[in-house]
Amino acid sequence: MLRDIARAKIELMTYGMNVSETARKTIEGNEKRPLTLADYASTSGISMVLEKNIWVNAPIKDYNPNFVGKTPYTLDFRNGRFFVSSNGIEFEAKPVPVPSYHNGKAQSGEPYRNLAITHTDRVRISPIEGCAIACQFCDLPYEFRYRKKHVTDLVESIRTALSDPIQPAKHVLISGGTPKPEDYRYENEVYRAVASAFPKIDVDVMMVPMPNLLDIQRLKDTGIHGLSINLELYNQDIARRIMHSKWKASRERYLDFIQEAIPIFGEGNVRSLLMVGIEPLEDTLKGVEALAERGCDPVLSPFRPDPSTPMRNEKPPRVDFLVEAYEKAKEIVDKYKGVKLGPRCIPCMHNTLTFPDNSGSYRYS
Numbered sequence: 001m002l003r004d005i006a007r008a009k010i011e012l013m014t015y016g017m018n019v020s021e022t023a024r025k026t027i028e029g030n031e032k033r034p035l036t037l038a039d040y041a042s043t044s045g046i047s048m049v050l051e052k053n054i055w056v057n058a059p060i061k062d063y064n065p066n067f068v069g070k071t072p073y074t075l076d077f078r079n080g081r082f083f084v085s086s087n088g089i090e091f092e093a094k095p096v097p098v099p100s101y102h103n104g105k106a107q108s109g110e111p112y113r114n115l116a117i118t119h120t121d122r123v124r125i126s127p128i129e130g131c132a133i134a135c136q137f138c139d140l141p142y143e144f145r146y147r148k149k150h151v152t153d154l155v156e157s158i159r160t161a162l163s164d165p166i167q168p169a170k171h172v173l174i175s176g177g178t179p180k181p182e183d184y185r186y187e188n189e190v191y192r193a194v195a196s197a198f199p200k201i202d203v204d205v206m207m208v209p210m211p212n213l214l215d216i217q218r219l220k221d222t223g224i225h226g227l228s229i230n231l232e233l234y235n236q237d238i239a240r241r242i243m244h245s246k247w248k249a250s251r252e253r254y255l256d257f258i259q260e261a262i263p264i265f266g267e268g269n270v271r272s273l274l275m276v277g278i279e280p281l282e283d284t285l286k287g288v289e290a291l292a293e294r295g296c297d298p299v300l301s302p303f304r305p306d307p308s309t310p311m312r313n314e315k316p317p318r319v320d321f322l323v324e325a326y327e328k329a330k331e332i333v334d335k336y337k338g339v340k341l342g343p344r345c346i347p348c349m350h351n352t353l354t355f356p357d358n359s360g361s362y363r364y365s
Ligand code: SF4
Pocket: 130, 131, 132, 133, 134, 135, 138, 139, 140, 141, 176, 177, 178, 208
């Protein structure tokens, strides 16, 4: 059974939290730093590390007025320390600050914020702004027009993020939007440029395995460390409705791609995200099993309705639903040697149903 801080993490993801004036002013500091860059549906809140090394991204009303209403949780600051309290119980929390480069600019004049975003210890770049396809839970196609970013700007932004004096990134994720077919070559050029510019840093790629976009062996030879090939949903009727283009790419294609990638990238280096709370739990668990039996780490990501998407008025999944999802998924992955609920990076667990354990499989970069 999940207890105390682990359950609090799930409740924080579900209900969000208030931020006291003192906590707000302390996080903002004299420089008036934002509380969060709120750049993506599942990273719209404040990231914090709680006791027992449990990381969470807790939504706040500023960015999620669509579902953060009356919440029992409040982030407060007293005597030089942050606390999260709820109904008389409180525990220490350490909010992760927005890095100092967030309002800087690349040499070209492009704001870094358009190029790179650091979440906990990982910097994420999105070579494509917007997306060639539209999934109804994702803010990218609804907030940004499609465009390619300059490769040199992207590399420069990563270099800056890695040496940030407040919150230096330790590893890199190159993620979507999905490129148009005519930009597949460009996308692969970004992978090559980043991996060769930072040979000592782990660089992962999160992408849709569209035909002719990703070449598994070439990615490995280029120096890419790991892959995130996200199924998102397992139920095909719901997938067809909500993420039509990804559904058209075919679930079997995703699974075949993942199976092919495992021996090349190795245990723990291929993961796939499943969103929890949009489809029935039994479907999500079928997805967990399909991934685990291929040797892939499933990553459970609670659905967080983004205000800019067509799903803005949906409710996030209930706490008990998430607890059950976590416990049943863990039972499944425990049957498969070498498979864990992902991600393996402990700070990157902040928006997922994953908790560090003593297995030695989870790590800091
Ligand atoms: S493919 Fe990825 S980036 Fe594009 S809309 Fe879907 S989830 Fe968002």
